[in-house]
Each structure stands twice: as structure tokens, then as C-alpha cells.
Amino acid sequence: MTSTLFSNRFHHSIAISKMKQIVSYQAFQVPFMSGYFLAKACTWFTHLISPEKIENNNSIYITRTSPPHVIEAYKKQFDKDFSRFLQSRSQEIITGGHMVLTFVGKSIHDPYGSHCALLELLSKSLIDLIHEILVEEEANVRTFILNRPKQLNALTFQMIYRLLELFHASEGNSKVKMIILKGNGRAFCAGGDVTFLAHNVHQGNWKLSADFIRELFTLNNMMATYSKPQVFILNGIVMGGGLVVSVHGRFRVATEKTVCAMPETALGIVPGASHFYSRLPGFFGEYAGLTGARFDGAEMLDVGLATHFVPSEKLPFLKQELAKVNTSDADVISVIISRFSTIPNLKAESPCHKMKIIDLCFSQRTIEEIISSLIREGRHQDVGSCLIQEYRMLCLALKGDFSKDFVEGCKAILIDKDRNPKAARSVAEIMARGKLLHMNAGNGECSYASCSTLQRKVIEKAKPVLEDAIKKMFNNITGDFPKSSCFNMADLGCSSGPNTLFTVSNIIKIVQVLCDEKSCKMPEFQAYLNDLPDNDFNTIFKSIPSFYRDLKEAVDGANCFISGVPGTFYERLFPSKRLHLVHSSYSLHWLSQAPEKIENNNNIYITRTSPPQVFEAYMKQFDKDFSRFLQVRSEEIVTGGHMVLTFLGRSIPDPYGSHSAHLDLLSKSFIDLIHEGLIEQAKLDSFNFPFYAPCKDEVEKIVQMEGSFDVDTTKFFKVNWDESDNADDICFDAYSSGKHIARTMRAVLEQMLVSHFQFGGPVVDYLFERYAYHLACHLLVQKGKFSNIVISLRKK
Known part of the structure; x- marks a missing residue:
């Protein structure tokens, strides 16, 4: 019987595509007149050019066998690119500012000298491949x-x-x-x-x-x-x-x-x-x-x-x-x-x-x-x-x-050739290095980009608080805002996917409306996108050109400059007094680390069966983390600047309410895997979910104790676990909703769980199948809802 995998020996076709590196001199720029000194960190970029439509006798660069028009095409392209580079930088650097640029160049006017030897050898290597x-x-x-x-x-x-x-x-x-x-x-x-x-x-x-x-x-x-x-x-x-x-x-x-x-x-x-x-x-x-x-x-x-x-x-x-x-x-x-x-x-x-x-x-x-x-x-x-x-x-x-x-x-x-294979790191070690909490990358079925409509709905529900904060800044902030040349904002815990630039776009549109009302000129915008280093920043950067195109159509004359800032937001990220607005949605409920050395009776979070010290340990860790967050932000935000922060939280002081039912069901799913021999009991016992859902009073008390900010507004709202289900009390298709919720949670949690439990694809698949089942059973009895807190803080 002929196997289907090999039944057609030549099912493939050989496609050789020409790779061309295109360097944009405008995709990432600093705002107008904001740079005192610009050192060209990516020193090779200024000499990356690519003339088109030239025949070059099996060479990839200028050689002595190249026709005369090859050197002319390269010189013309370099002249065009470098002139454009200088023009763009001249609009960004203050009078008297400097640029330090390093090139790969040549010591003589002869374009065919030994400076080309490395590329000639690369040409030979490519010919070897043939x-x-x-x-x-x-x-x-x-x-x-x-x-x-x-x-x-x-x-x-x-x-x-x-x-x-x-x-x-x-x-x-x-x-x-x-x-x-x-x-x-x-x-x-x-x-x-x-x-x-x-x-x-x-x-x-x-x-x-x-x-x-x-x-x-x-x-x-x-x-x-x-x-x-x-x-x-x-x-x-x-x-x-x-x-x-x-x-x-x-x-x-x-x-x-x-x-x-x-x-x-x-x-x-x-x-x-x-x-x-x-x-x-x-x-x-x-x-x-x-x-x-x-x-x-x-x-x-x-x-x-x-x-x-x-x-x-x-x-x-x-x-x-x-x-x-x-x-x-x-x-x-x-x-x-x-x-x-x-x-x-x-x-x-x-x-x-x-x-x-x-x-x-x-x-x-x-x-x-x-x-x-x-x-x-x-x-x-x-x-x-x-x-x-x-x-x-x-x-x-x-x-x-x-x-x-x-x-x-x-x-x-x-x-590495050290013949020393490294054992998988523990969750505690990974978290200590700030690399644990990143969402599933890419655009697959279980990627965060494909499973983040819940987060989009939360951002939209919190938008009135954001609008109110910007309006108050517009009217009351110290200094010449909005007449200042640039409005600096940061989105902390930006993740990747369609939501990443959604908030930036919202803020620009809100400012546009306010500027139209006041008949004043729109400022330029500097948007900083922050998340942990393992976040899928590449996907974000690839989406920026389309964001610019959409922004140009939606907001005429808006200039926005976007930068990625990898690092933990529990430490300093920006220069002093740089930011006007900080936004963070669905990030600050993640702790810098899980509480250590607590026994939690087969649970991964706080439940009614948890010993009292479990809640105390979680509360203490959140207090420490959020206080640190407020402290470092207070050094980065201008007086009168605002932060708009959205948490998963709880509506009552009682820490054992239904707000964490989705995590109780995940604990049940892990226990299912233990009973089937797919994970060890010790692995579950050593896992504590690095998450805390605070209540409104806890958040406001920490803000008051830290002392750098005034609480301007606090709102509370709920959304269904299945954000596509708009019914308040009845779940019409528990099975489908269970699968959808499990997929959403998988996009957020998979990397963290795999890092700790050290299981692979089939076990992960089965875990979330069990999770979908438990979610569906719960939804047949009771509607599941996420409790959310959005708070607007004003820098004193």
C-alpha cells in the first residue's frame, strides 16, 4: 500500500525568491526637536542600499568585473538615501545638536579596491551553493x-x-x-x-x-x-x-x-x-x-x-x-x-x-x-x-x-559545544528574570493576537475614564500643554496583536477632538510600548506601517512616533518627568513573582480551602508590587500627568468570592491530569499563580499610602467570561462558550504553564480540553463574569 506522505515524490516545487533588505529612514523617528545628541547606534544602516535592475556578472556588489553602470547605480542610490536621512534628522535635532555616524567605507576613490573583498568572497560562497x-x-x-x-x-x-x-x-x-x-x-x-x-x-x-x-x-x-x-x-x-x-x-x-x-x-x-x-x-x-x-x-x-x-x-x-x-x-x-x-x-x-x-x-x-x-x-x-x-x-x-x-x-x-545540557529552569527562576509572563506569539488559533477580543472589550468599556483623564489634563496640566511640541504617552503591558496600537489610536483621536474644540494645533505624539523582553515585539513592529496608514486616513496631520521599551514596569523605564499619560490594561494584576513557600491544598490561587496565610502572602506581594509601580512612575510622569489603569479585581473585600472561579476550574483540570499520570503532584504543589485580583479599597489605600498620586476616578464593571455572549444571566451554548473561554485563557497562560510543568503540545491540548469541559459545566449552572476596576490617578 503506497503511503500518502510519499505517494507523490515530487509534490513540491522549487521556488527561489530574491531577498532584498529594505531600510526605512522614517519608520522609527524621535519627535521634532527632542534630541540633543544622536549617536547612530545601528551604525551599519546608513550604508545599506539596494540598487535595482542592474546586471553584475555573478557578483553581489561592485567588483572589477562589474560593468561601469553598476558603480553609478550604487553611488546614485547612496546619494539619494543619505540625503534623505540628513533631511529627516535635521527636523528632529535641536540647533547645535550632533550626530555621530559610523560607516563601512573605502580609503581611496577607486571603487574596486580591497574593501570589497568580503563581499566578493560571499559571492563565491553563493556560487558554491549552486x-x-x-x-x-x-x-x-x-x-x-x-x-x-x-x-x-x-x-x-x-x-x-x-x-x-x-x-x-x-x-x-x-x-x-x-x-x-x-x-x-x-x-x-x-x-x-x-x-x-x-x-x-x-x-x-x-x-x-x-x-x-x-x-x-x-x-x-x-x-x-x-x-x-x-x-x-x-x-x-x-x-x-x-x-x-x-x-x-x-x-x-x-x-x-x-x-x-x-x-x-x-x-x-x-x-x-x-x-x-x-x-x-x-x-x-x-x-x-x-x-x-x-x-x-x-x-x-x-x-x-x-x-x-x-x-x-x-x-x-x-x-x-x-x-x-x-x-x-x-x-x-x-x-x-x-x-x-x-x-x-x-x-x-x-x-x-x-x-x-x-x-x-x-x-x-x-x-x-x-x-x-x-x-x-x-x-x-x-x-x-x-x-x-x-x-x-x-x-x-x-x-x-x-x-x-x-x-x-x-x-x-x-x-555551545560545552557538552553540558541545561536543565529546564524553575518558574521561580524564570519569573525572577522577568521572562515568564508573555502571551502566545504569532497569529495561530491559540495566539494572543487571535484570542484577545475580551481585552478589547475591556479597553472599550474603560474608554470613558481615559477620555475624562485626557480632558482634565488638557485643561489643567501645568505648563504649555497642549501647545508643547510633543505629547508623550506609554502603554505598559502592551502585549502584541490588534489591541496593542488600538489604545494609542484612541488617545490620538481623543486629543484631536479636544484640539478641534479649542482651535489649537495638534501636538506630535511619542508612544512608548512596554512589555517584558520575551514579548512578541517583532509582530508589533511589523504592524506599525499599516497603523501609520490608517492613522493618516483617520486623523489628518497627526505625527506619531512609536518606540518599543522592553522591561518590567516594576522598575524605571523612562527619563524623569518625561510622560504626560500612562495607560495600562489587564497587566497590573500580574505580580512580579508568585508568593513563595506557601501550601495551598491542590489550589493554584486563593480559594475557600486555602489556609489564611495564602491570602496574606498574595496581598502582601500585591502591596509591594503596586507600591513600587507607583513610586517609579511618579519619577517619570510630569506634574498634572495622569495614569489610567485597568485591573482584574473583585467587587467585595472578601477574597474568596466568585471572581476567581475560573482559576478554581483550572485547578480541577490540573488534578484531572494528575489522576491520569500526565503530571506529578509535586509540580502542582509547587505552582502558585502569580496573580492578584484586588478590591477597590485595597487599590485606593495603596495609592494613598504611597503618596505620589491623587485618585481622580474609580469605576467598577463586569464582563462575561465569554465576551461574545452579551446575555446577563443565561448561557445559551455552554459547550461553545467553554471552548472559547479556554482558548482565550490558553493564549494568556500557556507559556507560563509550560515553563513550570514542562509538558508539551499534546498534554497542553488535553489540559485545556479538560478546562473547557469544567467551564461548560460551570456555565450550565452559573454565568461567569470577570470583575474589573479602572482607576484614574493624577500626579501631584
């Missing part, structure tokens, strides 16, 4: 040569695509009777580029690594089912994915230089085990897969990984004879190779002499027996089925669903 697979054509034979000798011919995406293309073309060419595959240098192939795989996973792009493995397995399946004989010359290193490639050749020729191993065992994966390891004699496959042991050419021949052993000095003569082949008859080819073959002697210490011991040890009932069963199951499956099974298992390893060992192993062995 020739990573060499092809030799004989009358009836095609020889494909892996040509990355410095990288031991480790396979890249481009090499795999090229091999697929070449094998496909040769199979359809009736003149081609046989394929020879070999490697340049001292290796046949050292496998796939594992560092590339680990880097992608570490960057959160495991799917790109999975795509690489899919294409490699597609190549493997093609080789295993190829209609014409293949001769693989294994003269040198044959490791990892290189071994997986080699075993699919009809004829596999080892030499005295052959070194074979599956070192990925140390990284937590064993590619190929389900098919070719399962076919090795006795329990030798289990031994090889679990130990990563190395074998020489003689041992490969003895266990069947090689079909012939030819001394390396005879390989040129073998190649000459194979080049004369004009048939696809495997028997004829076997006779030719056999004429050059010998039977090598095994080393005295070879494991092949110890097969009885290997069979005895590696057939015992240990944890390895599970792996053994999987390997042996492959004896009854075809290549495609085995590769599908391994593809799914490798995807789990790349995603880190059940273990992070693969990525950590790659880092320790291949990247």
Missing part, C-alpha cells in the same frame, strides 16, 4: 556527487531538492541505466544539517525543521523504491541522515576509510531505526540505536549495512568499469563490483564478535524494550510506512511535546 551537487554524465550512467566537503557533505534543503530533481529526471530517461552516488572529500554524507534543525526549533519554528525532514524522507523513499540500480560509494564518514540515505542503495560499497554511526542517539532521536535497524541480525539494531556505536567498513559488511567492501585504492578502477555499463540488470552490476571486492577481517574488539552478548543484553525487559518493540515492528512494514512513523515521532521531538532533550542536546554538543 554547485553543492555535481553531476557527471557518462553514456548510460549518471554520477551524483555531494559537494560540501568542509561540512562533510551534510545535506541542505537545496541539496535534497536537487537530488530529488536529478533522480526524477534520470528515472524518466531511458538512456540512463544506473545511478552512482558519492561524496567529495573525506565523507560520503554526515547526514542532515542538525544545527539548522535545532536553531529553527530554538527560534520557535519547528515546522521548518519538520519540512526539512519530510523532504529528506521523501528522498529516502524514492531511493528505496527506485526502478534503476544505484551504487553508493561509502568511502569515508557515513553518519546520521547519511547512513539513512546510504542504506537505500541497491549496492552499498564500503572501504577501509568508512566510519558509520548514528550519533543522533545522544541528541534524543534515532532516525532510520524503524526500517533498516530492524533488519539487522539479532538485536544488533537495538544495540546500534541505543548506544550510537561506530562501525567500520568491515563491520558494515558483516551486519548487512554494506553489500560490498572495496579497498579505496581500487575505487577509480571500479568507477571506470561501472561507467561502461549499458544495462540495468542488477546481476551484471553485482558481478562488476565483486571483481574489485574483498572480504575484510574484523577487528578483534569488533562488536560483531559479541553477537551473543548483544542479543542477551538488548533483549531484556527494560525501558529499552519499548524502543525495541518499535524497531522490530518495522520488519513488517514497507519503507514508506516506516518513514511516516518516524516523521511523526521526529515532529514530536522537534516540537518538544514530551521532551526538550533534542534541542538541548544539539546546543550542548553542536552549538
Whole structure:
């Protein structure tokens, strides 16, 4: 039965896109006349230019082989860009201010000097990529040569695509009777580029690594089912994915230089085990897969990984004879190779002499027996089925669903090379470094960008308080506001997604209305977007150009300059007396750290079954954090400036009310996982939710005690857990609402939970399935509502 994963060998198309770096000199600017001194921190930007529509003779920059119009095009582009840069900065820097700019340049007027040498070498490197697979054509034979000798011919995406293309073309060419595959240098192939795989996973792009493995397995399946004989010359290193490639050749020729191993065992994966390891004699496959042991050419021949052993000095003569082949008859080819073959002697210490011991040890009932069963199951499956099974298992390893060992192993062995894999950090350690509380990045189904309509609704409900605060500032603030040149505002805990710039837009529109009423000129706006360093700032920055376009259409003449400010808002973030307005929504209920050393009876937050000291510990931590927040903001906000802060809170002083029912249900979901053996009890016991929902009196008391601000306005409102359900008392579809609420909570909580409990995708999925179930059961009985406090504070 043909597997669906590999049923179409050439399902992919090779698309090569030209990458062009475009540098904007206007996307991020400081306000008019606000800079006393500008040091060009990103010193390389000023010489990044990209002339278009020039032909340059296989060069990527100016060289002595470049036509004259190339240097003219580059000079013209630089003149245009640098002039525009100077013009833009002249509007932003005060009279007498300075710029310090550092360029990569040239010491002479000759544009073709040695200053271009690095880019010429890069051109050569790009040309090398074109020739990573060499092809030799004989009358009836095609020889494909892996040509990355410095990288031991480790396979890249481009090499795999090229091999697929070449094998496909040769199979359809009736003149081609046989394929020879070999490697340049001292290796046949050292496998796939594992560092590339680990880097992608570490960057959160495991799917790109999975795509690489899919294409490699597609190549493997093609080789295993190829209609014409293949001769693989294994003269040198044959490791990892290189071994997986080699075993699919009809004829596999080892030499005295052959070194074979599956070192990925140390990284937590064993590619190929389900098919070719399962076919090795006795329990030798289990031994090889679990130990990563190395074998020489003689041992490969003895266990069947090689079909012939030819001394390396005879390989040129073998190649000459194979080049004369004009048939696809495997028997004829076997006779030719056999004429050059010998039977090598095994080393005295070879494991092949110890097969009885290997069979005895590696057939015992240990944890390895599970792996053994999987390997042996492959004896009854075809290549495609085995590769599908391994593809799914490798995807789990790349995603880190059940273990992070693969990525950590790659880092320790291949990247950091300290051979010291790091254990996962505890929640307390991560929180202490200010990296825990960030939402799910990207635009996927469970990303914060896709699951933040609840937060949008809260922002809209708090908008009247924001409008009132800006109006009072407009009328009462000390100094010349709104006539000052720039209105400085900060959104603290901005996260990422559609809500991030929503508040900035609201503030600008409110100021526009006030300026129209007073017939005064609109100020410029400086908006600072703050969140913790692990926040998805890249997504925010990518959305800024469209924000500018929309703002230009909505508010004619508005100039807004946006900056990202990573860091915790429990510390100083801005210069003294810089800000006019601070906004924060759904952020300040997150504590700087969870209360430590408290026992909470299978609960993750305050409940009626919690001991009294639990509430006291949470209240004490919130008091400390919010007091610190007020203190540092008081140094950054001008006199008369305002803060508008929105919390998840509670409507009554009693800390054990229904305001935390959603967290009680999450605790139940964790207990479900404990009963099914998916997480340990100790993990739940050590987890305390770093969150506190204050009541109005607690917030106002802390403000009064800190002393830097006056309370201007305090409002309280509720929103349904399911913000799309506008009914007050009845839930019309508890099941759908439960799923929706669970998805919203997952976007907020997943990173924190994974950091502490160290589980992966399937367990996370199941946790939130249980959570959705418990939410639905609750909604059948009682409507769930979030209690919210919005407070407007005026700087004294």
C-alpha cells in the first residue's frame, strides 16, 4: 500500500525568491526637536542600499568585473538615501545638536579596491551553493556527487531538492541505466544539517525543521523504491541522515576509510531505526540505536549495512568499469563490483564478535524494550510506512511535546559545544528574570493576537475614564500643554496583536477632538510600548506601517512616533518627568513573582480551602508590587500627568468570592491530569499563580499610602467570561462558550504553564480540553463574569 506522505515524490516545487533588505529612514523617528545628541547606534544602516535592475556578472556588489553602470547605480542610490536621512534628522535635532555616524567605507576613490573583498568572497560562497551537487554524465550512467566537503557533505534543503530533481529526471530517461552516488572529500554524507534543525526549533519554528525532514524522507523513499540500480560509494564518514540515505542503495560499497554511526542517539532521536535497524541480525539494531556505536567498513559488511567492501585504492578502477555499463540488470552490476571486492577481517574488539552478548543484553525487559518493540515492528512494514512513523515521532521531538532533550542536546554538543545540557529552569527562576509572563506569539488559533477580543472589550468599556483623564489634563496640566511640541504617552503591558496600537489610536483621536474644540494645533505624539523582553515585539513592529496608514486616513496631520521599551514596569523605564499619560490594561494584576513557600491544598490561587496565610502572602506581594509601580512612575510622569489603569479585581473585600472561579476550574483540570499520570503532584504543589485580583479599597489605600498620586476616578464593571455572549444571566451554548473561554485563557497562560510543568503540545491540548469541559459545566449552572476596576490617578 503506497503511503500518502510519499505517494507523490515530487509534490513540491522549487521556488527561489530574491531577498532584498529594505531600510526605512522614517519608520522609527524621535519627535521634532527632542534630541540633543544622536549617536547612530545601528551604525551599519546608513550604508545599506539596494540598487535595482542592474546586471553584475555573478557578483553581489561592485567588483572589477562589474560593468561601469553598476558603480553609478550604487553611488546614485547612496546619494539619494543619505540625503534623505540628513533631511529627516535635521527636523528632529535641536540647533547645535550632533550626530555621530559610523560607516563601512573605502580609503581611496577607486571603487574596486580591497574593501570589497568580503563581499566578493560571499559571492563565491553563493556560487558554491549552486554547485553543492555535481553531476557527471557518462553514456548510460549518471554520477551524483555531494559537494560540501568542509561540512562533510551534510545535506541542505537545496541539496535534497536537487537530488530529488536529478533522480526524477534520470528515472524518466531511458538512456540512463544506473545511478552512482558519492561524496567529495573525506565523507560520503554526515547526514542532515542538525544545527539548522535545532536553531529553527530554538527560534520557535519547528515546522521548518519538520519540512526539512519530510523532504529528506521523501528522498529516502524514492531511493528505496527506485526502478534503476544505484551504487553508493561509502568511502569515508557515513553518519546520521547519511547512513539513512546510504542504506537505500541497491549496492552499498564500503572501504577501509568508512566510519558509520548514528550519533543522533545522544541528541534524543534515532532516525532510520524503524526500517533498516530492524533488519539487522539479532538485536544488533537495538544495540546500534541505543548506544550510537561506530562501525567500520568491515563491520558494515558483516551486519548487512554494506553489500560490498572495496579497498579505496581500487575505487577509480571500479568507477571506470561501472561507467561502461549499458544495462540495468542488477546481476551484471553485482558481478562488476565483486571483481574489485574483498572480504575484510574484523577487528578483534569488533562488536560483531559479541553477537551473543548483544542479543542477551538488548533483549531484556527494560525501558529499552519499548524502543525495541518499535524497531522490530518495522520488519513488517514497507519503507514508506516506516518513514511516516518516524516523521511523526521526529515532529514530536522537534516540537518538544514530551521532551526538550533534542534541542538541548544539539546546543550542548553542536552549538555551545560545552557538552553540558541545561536543565529546564524553575518558574521561580524564570519569573525572577522577568521572562515568564508573555502571551502566545504569532497569529495561530491559540495566539494572543487571535484570542484577545475580551481585552478589547475591556479597553472599550474603560474608554470613558481615559477620555475624562485626557480632558482634565488638557485643561489643567501645568505648563504649555497642549501647545508643547510633543505629547508623550506609554502603554505598559502592551502585549502584541490588534489591541496593542488600538489604545494609542484612541488617545490620538481623543486629543484631536479636544484640539478641534479649542482651535489649537495638534501636538506630535511619542508612544512608548512596554512589555517584558520575551514579548512578541517583532509582530508589533511589523504592524506599525499599516497603523501609520490608517492613522493618516483617520486623523489628518497627526505625527506619531512609536518606540518599543522592553522591561518590567516594576522598575524605571523612562527619563524623569518625561510622560504626560500612562495607560495600562489587564497587566497590573500580574505580580512580579508568585508568593513563595506557601501550601495551598491542590489550589493554584486563593480559594475557600486555602489556609489564611495564602491570602496574606498574595496581598502582601500585591502591596509591594503596586507600591513600587507607583513610586517609579511618579519619577517619570510630569506634574498634572495622569495614569489610567485597568485591573482584574473583585467587587467585595472578601477574597474568596466568585471572581476567581475560573482559576478554581483550572485547578480541577490540573488534578484531572494528575489522576491520569500526565503530571506529578509535586509540580502542582509547587505552582502558585502569580496573580492578584484586588478590591477597590485595597487599590485606593495603596495609592494613598504611597503618596505620589491623587485618585481622580474609580469605576467598577463586569464582563462575561465569554465576551461574545452579551446575555446577563443565561448561557445559551455552554459547550461553545467553554471552548472559547479556554482558548482565550490558553493564549494568556500557556507559556507560563509550560515553563513550570514542562509538558508539551499534546498534554497542553488535553489540559485545556479538560478546562473547557469544567467551564461548560460551570456555565450550565452559573454565568461567569470577570470583575474589573479602572482607576484614574493624577500626579501631584
